[in-house]
Amino acid sequence: MPQRYIVVLRMRLFNLLFIGDVVGNVGLRELLRQLPELISTYSADAVVVNGENIVNGKGLTEAEANALFAAGVHCITTGNHVWDNWKSRSLLASTPNVLRPFNYPSANPGRGWCLVELPGGRTIGVIQVQGRVFMQPIDDPFKAVDDAILQLKPRTSMIMVDFHADATAEAVAMGWHLDGRVSAVLGTHTHIQTADATILPNGTAYVTDVGMSGPYDSVIGMQKDVALKRMQLQTAHKYEVAEADVRICGAHVIIDEVSGDALQITTFQSPPPRTSIVQGS
Ligand SMILES: [Fe+2]
Ligand SMILES: [Fe+2]
Numbered sequence: 679m680p681q682r683y684i685v686v687l688r689m690r691l692f693n694l695l696f697i698g699d700v701v702g703n704v705g706l707r708e709l710l711r712q713l714p715e716l717i718s719t720y721s722a723d724a725v726v727v728n729g730e731n732i733v734n735g736k737g738l739t740e741a742e743a744n745a746l747f748a749a750g751v752h753c754i755t756t757g758n759h760v761w762d763n764w765k766s767r768s769l770l771a772s773t774p775n776v777l778r779p780f781n782y783p784s785a786n787p788g789r790g791w792c793l794v795e796l797p798g799g800r801t802i803g804v805i806q807v808q809g810r811v812f813m814q815p816i817d818d819p820f821k822a823v824d825d826a827i828l829q830l831k832p833r834t835s836m837i838m839v840d841f842h843a844d845a846t847a848e849a850v851a852m853g854w855h856l857d858g859r860v861s862a863v864l865g866t867h868t869h870i871q872t873a874d875a876t877i878l879p880n881g882t883a884y885v886t887d888v889g890m891s892g893p894y895d896s897v898i899g900m901q902k903d904v905a906l907k908r909m910q911l912q913t914a915h916k917y918e919v920a921e922a923d924v925r926i927c928g929a930h931v932i933i934d935e936v937s938g939d940a941l942q943i944t945t946f947q948s949p950p951p952r953t954s955i956v957q958g959s
Pocket of ligand 2: 730757758759842866867868
């Protein structure tokens with residue numbers, strides 16, 4: 679009788695929670711209110727938040743960063759709008775787990791990647807790079823992300839990349855560039871959640887944009903009348919953060935901690951948007 683071997687595949691699951699661009703104090707307040715439940719719902723081992731738009735849509739300071747860290751956030755990413763707030767620069771310079779896109783010229787303050795160290799010796803690397811299509815002509819994000827991966831790979835099996843990009847094609851290209859080399863490529867910046875969350879063929883979770891965490895009775899977080907004036911009149915009008923219909927957007931990624939491969943990606947909006955006004959539906 680042939681011997682039968684039972685192969686037991688061992689996987690250690692890691693739950694990553696990533697929250698998209700937090701806009702305004704209203705966005706921050708709502709995120710702090712929802713975060714305990716989101717952490718519990720998704721059994722989050724690590725929480726990463728994009729905070730580029732917290733203070734009137736422009737960057738964040740030590741106070742907002744500390745509030746997020748106290749609520750269980752492990753790393754804050756930012757983006758192009760972090761440079762609009764002068765107070766963000768000292769925060770970037772002093773706080774290793776508040777990131778700015780790695781491919782800005784290196785004389786700017788801050789870092790573009792970090793290693794998050796968790797209880798039990800678990801680690802996850804976080805990298806942020808920014809696209810160049812319809813954005814500032816900064817250094818090559820594809821080369822920059824390769825350099826950051828070289829630094830992190832010897833230290834951890836799991837890496838997530840926040841790709842802060844305007845053009846969907848550039849984000850998709852970044853997904854293919856990184857497939858099989860990082861656990862997740864999660865997009866930010868457009869403030870609109872895309873419906874393309876997927877696991878790429880070589881095990882990388884991907885979504886073009888996880889969406890905004892802020893007021894949706896707005897034009898991507900800003901008051902509608904001001905945004906309309908800017909577009910219709912083609913002159914300067916001061917943006918103000920909107921107030922109503924605040925939702926939190928993000929992605930939950932389950933990763934095999936041993937291989938670093940993503941096993942599942944789910945995007946969410948909390949609360950969900952209204953999609954029907956049919957009675958009783
Ligand atoms: Fe943003
Ligand atoms: Fe941005």
